[in-house]
Each structure stands twice: as C-alpha cells, then as structure tokens.
Amino acid sequence: MMSLKNTDNSYGWVAKTFHWGMLIIIFGQFWLGGNFKNEEYQGMGLGGYHFSIGVLILILMIVRFIWRAKNPVPELPEGTGKLQAIGAHGLHILFYILLIALPIAGIAIVQSKGGSVSMFGLFTVPTVLAKAETSAELASTLHGIFAKSTFFAVLLHFGMAMFHNFVKKDNVLRRMLPW
Numbered sequence: 623m624m625s626l627k628n629t630d631n632s633y634g635w636v637a638k639t640f641h642w643g644m645l646i647i648i649f650g651q652f653w654l655g656g657n658f659k660n661e662e663y664q665g666m667g668l669g670g671y672h673f674s675i676g677v678l679i680l681i682l683m684i685v686r687f688i689w690r691a692k693n694p695v696p697e698l699p700e701g702t703g704k705l706q707a708i709g710a711h712g713l714h715i716l717f718y719i720l721l722i723a724l725p726i727a728g729i730a731i732v733q734s735k736g737g738s739v740s741m742f743g744l745f746t747v748p749t750v751l752a753k754a755e756t757s758a759e760l761a762s763t764l765h766g767i768f769a770k771s772t773f774f775a776v777l778l779h780f781g782m783a784m785f786h787n788f789v790k791k792d793n794v795l796r797r798m799l800p801w
C-alpha cells in the first residue's frame with residue numbers, strides 16, 4: 623500500500639495528490655488569466671474565478687510547502703552529480719517561490735485598482751494596498767513576468783521528467799505517478 627508520507631525513494635500519496643491536483647488547477651488558471659475581461663473585476667465572472675482560484679493556489683502552495691518540509695525528499699538516482707542535484711531541487715523550490723509570489727502580485731493588481739479580492743465569496747482578502755495607478759502597473763508587470771517564468775519552468779520540468787523516463791530510464795517519473 624502506498625504510504626501517506628514520502629519515503630527516501632518515493633513520494634507518498636499526499637505529495638502526489640498535491641502535485642497532480644495542482645497541475646490541473648494551474649493549467650485552468652493560465653487559461654482563465656488569458657481569457658477574462660477587464661470589466662470582470664467584480665463578481666463571479668471569469669475574472670472572479672481567476673482571482674478566487676489564484677487565492678486557493680496561494681493557500682495550497684503554503685500548506686504543500688509545510689508538508690514538504692515535514693517529509694523526507696526522495697533521493698535522486700545514484701550517480702546524480704552535485705550540480706544536477708542542486709538544479710533539480712532548485713527548480714522545485716523555484717515553483718514554490720513563483721506560485722506564492724504570482725498570486726500575491728495578482729492580489730496587488732486588484733487592490734491597487736481599488737477592487738477587493740474574494741475567495742469564492744467565502745472570505746475577502748484583507749485590503750492592504752491603497753488605490754494607485756503606478757502600483758497597479760508595477761504589480762501587473764510583475765504578475766506577467768512571474769506567470770511567464772512559471773510557464774517556462776513547467777516546460778523545463780516536463781522536459782526533465784521525460785528525459786529521466788525515456789533517456790536515463792530511471793525511476794524519477796514513476797515515483798511521482800499516481801499508480
């Protein structure tokens with residue numbers, strides 16, 4: 623039976639559920655980001671969903687990071703170089719940084735445009751930024767840069783997973799798969 627927690631050579635089901643569940647949510651979030659209209663800043667149009675799901679991602683990423691910190695990180699295959707190990711773990715940590723910074727920048731856009739961010743009407747994110755066009759522009763630039771960086775990091779990450787599976791033929795992809 624698959625364990626709840628990670629072991630030294632495989633991910634447990636909590637980490638796997640976070641990984642593949644968030645993959646779907648993040649893809650949806652990219653689609654929403656490119657498809658909602660500016661007039662949807664209020665209410666539950668596509669914009670409302672983009673903001674709500676963004677806040678959900680922020681919360682999940684923090685919970686997921688705490689879970690990761692309390693678990694062993696599965697060891698890389700034998701013979702992995704030091705630089706490669708730093709690269710692999712560095713890219714994973716970068717995902718946590720980007721996917722926390724990205725929704726924060728998003729919240730900053732909405733608040734500095736004078737709006738407020740609700741998560742599915744369950745609660746409203748406390749307003750900490752005053753209405754100011756210059757902050758909105760800065761936050762928007764950052765949101766765009768973080769979103770693009772996340773996109774390219776995912777491409778690289780996907781490429782490395784395929785490289786491990788089909789070229790190096792090690793267990794790196796298999797130990798993250800749900801089955």
Ligand code: HEM
Nearest residue numbers: 651655656673676677679724725728729731739762766769
């Ligand atoms: C991890 C979560 C998020 C991802 C992956 C994401 C992704 C994107 C993408 C791809 C765009 C379109 C690209 C662009 O126009 O620059 C976009 C636009 C936007 N997002 Fe997000 N977003 C996230 C979270 C949030 C959150 C939490 C908010 C606000 C509460 C937000 C607010 C906005 C706004 C206002 C825009 C319109 C464009 C702009 O003013 O710069 N986003 N997002």
Ligand code: HEM
Nearest residue numbers: 637641645648690696710714717776779780783794795798
């Ligand atoms: C595109 C399809 C994807 C594939 C095939 C894939 C594959 C993998 C594999 C095989 C691992 C284990 C690596 C190891 O054992 O060292 C892993 C870990 C990880 N992946 Fe992905 N991944 C994908 C998408 C994503 C996305 C969209 C994110 C963005 C959040 C992500 C974030 C992570 C993180 C943070 C880890 C480290 C483990 C953890 O902290 O839970 N992956 N991925």
